[in-house]
Amino acid sequence: xxxxxxxxxxxxxxxxxxxxxxxxxxxxxxxxxxxxxxxxxxxxxxxxxxxxxxxxxxxxxxxxxxxxxxxxxxxxxxxxxxxxxxxxxxxxxxxxxxxxxxxxxxxxxxxxxxxxxxxxxxxxxxxxxxxxxxxxxxxxxxxxxxxxxxxxxxxxxxxxxxxxxxxxxxxxxxxxxxxxxxxxxxxxxxxxxxxxxxxxxxxxxxxxxxxxxxxxxxxxxxxxxxxxxxxxxxxxxxxxxxxxxxxxxxxxxxxxxxxxxxxxxxxxxxxxxxxxxxxxxxxxxxxxxxxxxxxxxxxxxxxxxxxxxxxxxxxxxxxxxxxxxxxxxxxxxxxxxxxxxxxxxxxxxxxxxxxxxxxxxxxxxxxxxxxxxxxxxxxxxxxxxxxxxxxxxxxxxxxxxxxxxxxxxxxxxxxxxxxxxxxxxxxxxxxxxxxxxxxxxxxxxxxxxxxxxxxxxxxxxxxxxxxxxxxxxxxxxxxxxxxxxxxxxxxxxxxxxxxxxxxxxxxxxxxxxxxxxxxxxxxxxxxxxxxxxxxxxxxxxxxxxxxxxxxxxxxxxxxxxxxxxxxxxxxxxxxxxxxxxxxxxxxxxxxxxxxxxxxxxxxxxxxxxxxxxxxxxxxxxxxxxxxxxxxxxxxxxxxxxxxxxxxxxxxxxxxxxxxxxxxxxxxxxxxxxxxxxxxxxxxxxxxxxxxxxxxxxxxxxxxxxxxxxxxxxxxxxxxxxxxxxxxxxxxxxxxxxxxxxxxxxxxxxxxxxxxxxxxxxxxxxxxxxxxxxxxxxxxxxxxxx
Numbered sequence: 001x002x003x004x005x006x007x008x009x010x011x012x013x014x015x016x017x018x019x020x021x022x023x024x025x026x027x028x029x030x031x032x033x034x035x036x037x038x039x040x041x042x043x044x045x046x047x048x049x050x051x052x053x054x055x056x057x058x059x060x061x062x063x064x065x066x067x068x069x070x071x072x073x074x075x076x077x078x079x080x081x082x083x084x085x086x087x088x089x090x091x092x093x094x095x096x097x098x099x100x101x102x103x104x105x106x107x108x109x110x111x112x113x114x115x116x117x118x119x120x121x122x123x124x125x126x127x128x129x130x131x132x133x134x135x136x137x138x139x140x141x142x143x144x145x146x147x148x149x150x151x152x153x154x155x156x157x158x159x160x161x162x163x164x165x166x167x168x169x170x171x172x173x174x175x176x177x178x179x180x181x182x183x184x185x186x187x188x189x190x191x192x193x194x195x196x197x198x199x200x201x202x203x204x205x206x207x208x209x210x211x212x213x214x215x216x217x218x219x220x221x222x223x224x225x226x227x228x229x230x231x232x233x234x235x236x237x238x239x240x241x242x243x244x245x246x247x248x249x250x251x252x253x254x255x256x257x258x259x260x261x262x263x264x265x266x267x268x269x270x271x272x273x274x275x276x277x278x279x280x281x282x283x284x285x286x287x288x289x290x291x292x293x294x295x296x297x298x299x300x301x302x303x304x305x306x307x308x309x310x311x312x313x314x315x316x317x318x319x320x321x322x323x324x325x326x327x328x329x330x331x332x333x334x335x336x337x338x339x340x341x342x343x344x345x346x347x348x349x350x351x352x353x354x355x356x357x358x359x360x361x362x363x364x365x366x367x368x369x370x371x372x373x374x375x376x377x378x379x380x381x382x383x384x385x386x387x388x389x390x391x392x393x394x395x396x397x398x399x400x401x402x403x404x405x406x407x408x409x410x411x412x413x414x415x416x417x418x419x420x421x422x423x424x425x426x427x428x429x430x431x432x433x434x435x436x437x438x439x440x441x442x443x444x445x446x447x448x449x450x451x452x453x454x455x456x457x458x459x460x461x462x463x464x465x466x467x468x469x470x471x472x473x474x475x476x477x478x479x480x481x482x483x484x485x486x487x488x489x490x491x492x493x494x495x496x497x498x499x500x501x502x503x504x505x506x507x508x509x510x511x512x513x514x515x516x517x518x519x520x521x522x523x524x525x526x527x528x529x530x531x532x533x534x535x536x537x538x539x540x541x542x543x544x545x546x547x548x549x550x551x552x553x554x555x556x557x558x559x560x561x562x563x564x565x566x567x568x569x570x571x572x573x574x575x576x577x578x579x580x581x582x583x584x585x586x587x588x589x590x591x592x593x594x595x596x597x598x599x600x601x602x603x604x605x606x607x608x609x610x611x612x613x614x615x616x617x618x619x620x621x622x623x624x625x626x627x628x629x630x631x632x633x634x635x636x637x638x639x640x641x642x643x644x645x646x647x648x649x650x651x652x653x654x655x656x657x658x659x660x661x662x663x664x665x666x667x668x669x670x671x672x673x674x675x676x677x678x679x680x681x682x683x684x685x686x687x688x689x690x691x692x693x694x695x696x697x698x699x700x701x702x703x704x705x706x707x708x709x710x711x712x713x714x715x716x717x718x719x720x721x722x723x724x725x726x727x728x729x730x731x732x733x734x735x736x737x738x739x740x741x742x743x744x745x746x747x748x749x750x751x752x753x754x755x756x757x758x759x760x761x762x763x764x765x766x767x768x769x770x771x772x773x774x775x776x777x778x779x780x781x782x783x784x785x
Contacts, residue, residue, distance in 0.1 A: 003047055003074060003075055004046065004047070004195060004199070005075060005195075005202050006202075008073055008074055008075055009049075009070055009071060009073045009074065010047045010048065010049040010071065010074040010075075011047045011048065011074060011075050011195065012047070012049070012074060012075070012076045012077075012078055012191065013048075013071060013072055013074040013077050013078065013096070013100065014031055014048060014049065014050040014051075014078050014080065015077060015092050015096040015097055015100075016080035016082075016085070016092060017080075017082060017090060017092050020080060020082045020085070021052070026129065027050075027052075027080055028052055029165075030080070030127070030153070031048065031052075033166060033180075033184050034048070034187055034188065037185055037187070040188075041188045041189065041191075041192050046191070068099075069099070069103070072096065072099060072100050072103060074100075075123065075195060075198055076123050076124075076125055076191055076194055076195070077096075077097070077100040077124045078126070078127055079124065079126050079127070080127050080129060081126050081127065081128040081130070081132070081140075081148070081150055082129050082130050082163075083133070083161075085136075086136035086139045086140055088139070097124075098143060101124065101143060101144065104123050104124070109198055109201060109202075111123055113194065113197050113201065114197065115194070115197045116193070116196065116197060121193065121194055121197070123194060124144065125187070126148060126149070126150035126151070127152075127153060127187065128148070128150035128151070128152045128153065128154060129154060129162075129163035129164075130154060130161055130162070131154060131156070131161050131355070132148070134362050134365050134366065134369065137369055146387075147369070147372040147376065147382075149376040151183055151186050151187050152178065152183065153178075153183050154178075155168060155174055156354070156355055157174060164178065164180050164183070166180045166181075177350050177353070257293055257294050257295060257322075257380055258297075258321040258323065259297070259321055259323040259324070259325060259378065260301065260315070260316075260319045260321045260324055261284055261288065261297075261299075261302060261324075261325045262281075262302050262305050262315070262324055262326050262327075263277075263303065263305060263306040263307075264281040264328060265328045265329070266329065266330065267328050267329065267330035267339075268330050273331065275405050275406055275408075275409040276331050276402075277327075277329040278409065279405040279408070280338065280363075280367065281299075281329075282299055283364075283371075284327075284367055284371050286514075287371030287372075287390045288374065288516075289516035289517065290389045290484075290513065290514050290515070290516075291375050291380050291386050291390075291515075292386070292515045293380040293381045293382070294375060294378065294516070295321070295516065295548065296516040296548070297319050297321055297548060297550060298516070298548055300551055300552060300553050301319065301549050301550035301553065301554070302319070303551055304551040304552065312324050312326075312348050313345060313348050315345065316343075316345020316346055317345070317346070318550065320547075320550075322344070322345060323343065323344060323345060324342075324343045324345050325341070325342055325343070326340070326341045327339065327340045327341075331360055333360075334359055334361070335358070335359060335360065336357075336359070336363060338355070338358075338366060338370065339353075339355045340353060340370060340374075341353040342377055354370075356369075356370065361398065364394065368390050371390055372390060389482055392482070394440065394441065394442050394480075395437050395439070395442075395443075397436050397437040397440070399436055400434075400440050400443065403429045403432050403433035404429070404430070404440065404443050404446060406429050407426045407427075407430045407446055408426075408446060410423075410426035411423075411426040411446065411449065411450055411453075413426075414454075423450060423454050426446075426450050427447065427450050427451075431447065434447070441476040441477075441483050441486070442480075444473070444476035444479075444486075445476045445485045445486050447472055448476070448489050449489060451466075451468050451469050451472070452469050452489065452492065457653075457656070458654060460658075460696065461687070465496065465497060465694065465696075466492075466497070469489060470490065473489045473493070474490075482513055483513075484509075484513040484514035484517055485510075487510040487513065488506070488510040488517065488519060490502075490506045491504075491507040491510065491520070492523070495523065496697060497694070497695065497696075498696065498699070500531055500700065503527060504524065504527060507524050507527075508520075511524075516548055518544075518545040518548035518553075521542070521544045521545035521548070522541070522542065522545045522560070524537075524541040525540075525542035525545060525560070525564075526538070528541060530700075531697075531701060533731060533733035535568060535771055535774075535775050536774065536775060538564060539561075539775070542560065543561070545557055552585075554584055555581035555584045555585040556581075558577045558578070558584070559578060559590065559594055561577045562574045562575075562576075562578045562594060563594070563597070565577065566594075566601050566735075566737070567601070567735025567737055568736075569601075569736055569768065569772045570772075570776075570779075571598060571601075574594075574598055575595070575598065578591060578595060578598070579591075588615075588618060589615045589618060589619050589622050592612070592614050592615040592618075593611075593612070593622075593624060596608045596609075596624070597737065600737065601736035601737050603743075603744070605630055605744075608630060609630040612630070621645075623642065623645050623646050624642075636667070637671070639667045639670075640668070640671050643663070643667045657680075657683070658688075658691065659687075659698060659707055661680045661683040661684035661687060662707055662711040662714070665678070665679075665681040666747060681711055681715060684707055684711050685708065688704040688705070688707050688708040688711075689708070691704040702727065702728045702730070703738075705724040705725075705728045706724070706741075706742065708721075708724040709721045709723075709725045709728065709748075710747035710748060713747055713748045713749075714747040714748075714749075716750065718750070721748075721751065722751075722756060722757075725757070725760050729763055729764070732767060732771075733767050733768065734764040735768070738764070739765060739768055742761060743761050
């Protein structure tokens, strides 16, 4: 018999372990059904080599010969993957699977081919009838160079792991919930895709060239006209595609490759073991996040759905993802069980599911296998570098890993409650983990993050600010130079210490290693917008971050975007983002506060004060930072009361009053408390000068120079005021908020009418206007106005 393409003896070779067919004839039944499906799929007859009753020398005891090689000379190789198939000592594995893998790489087409859709397919098309042991998955991957991706015929229920039969269509107790007929159809369709691509590739290029030459001869006279006409059409199509099509729709492939991993449930009734399920969820989320071809919602985004009664359709819509992963986990002694279900959100149906039973010692392999299996179900392209990142084992000591997971749990508690006992417990557990395994890189970054969160404000004005974090992060990178969170923390360190170039470099490395690390985009958005005066890059990064986050973190990001648009003079867009944030968290105080800032930017000071006072009526503990300016003459006592609230709050939280001391000093001075006023003016000068000396973020934005200028102007030291105003004016962009301040700040009353001061004010206005126009064009080009 011959194949559909000249030179090949068969179209399909079916490879299997004979005992998988001996018991119940499963393979024979599969081949019969496949033949029928192929007849309904192809116009031509598709030839299949299937050695049902070994009689031609293909026994497991025989050695491969030329006869077998001729039969392996086929287009598609279909191995029936069972629990016994992946065995280097077996005939099917060694002389069929491995041999075809080698031969196909060397033949005309190669083993991997490009389909009409643009995807790449392998001519080895596995059919899986059992869930495999981890070592079998590893053996397959090492031979093929990729994770096993198969069309599954597996019947799964509690304690069951056997092939799906033709008469078991969609039983309710089958975890996989697959139709036998559908799976047969998938095999036939996959065969058709591969053969269609092979047939196209087999066309002889010399014949096409000959035809082209003949056509050129016939139409030689009209050649120039047609070329010119063709170029015009091509240019028109290019313009249409570039400028119009991206605005009309969102590519389907992008939607189909978005996923959120929901909080895993604990199978056992042991609440104190929930951290293990959370650790499994975190690891799988992190692995998926490293795949550039996927959009993965952040870990914090899904926490809101822990114990939710919402449907998967609702959750998928709220998170703007097409797929959801649900999971249940249990560790009992040295064994572990993980059950996962991939849900097509908008259809509320299971797209894929599996149950894994393994040893706890194989937990890292399990995490990797699950993540890669999910990615393949989503048709995501995984690069070799991404596979290396996913398969990297964080520690060889499971006790150290267990301590790390517990530490992470307490660290999250501290971030929520600021309870120092939670912080200390986390630190102790991280340290103990490192005592057991001093090469556990993630434990070093966990400890670094704990120190960063705990000592940020207490060490803000110290020269050794966050140095311990840098030491720990560098130690982590000396062990694992591909650790995304280490580069992110290093970026934070350099940002806070004023090395903007190094900060950006480390954030970019973070994004390369983990394209879904939303915090890296948020930080880049902030740097570009408020320090580097490149608001387009800033907005691009903010919007990128917004696609990767939901839940408690999203309102903060929405408000940050709103502030950026408000500073640029896009009031309606700012209102939109403030309103979006309010609709998510219902925080009326923050909503009123942001609207007040917007009115302040527009110099509607009475309306701004009215909004802020509404916020205070709702929450008497609310403090706003414009009290020095907004209260009109005759209301100094109200301003004083607000100033005192500010002092008490900052003493309680330990945050220095680094940008409000001169405002409080002004209020004290206006109410006759001159000694206290003088102390606060001196404090402002000290804080500003220290920030400039140490290049803290407060100085990077030149806000420290502004506050020094305002303080010196009020104190009558005009030259010092102008020196700092001139430094402020070196910025390439000024937001409307700062422009509104400097234009009307009562601290500048003594120099406001001077030509030199007014020139600075006009420069600020011109720079804001120029950046507004640049961003307006960008928004218009991207259909975002």
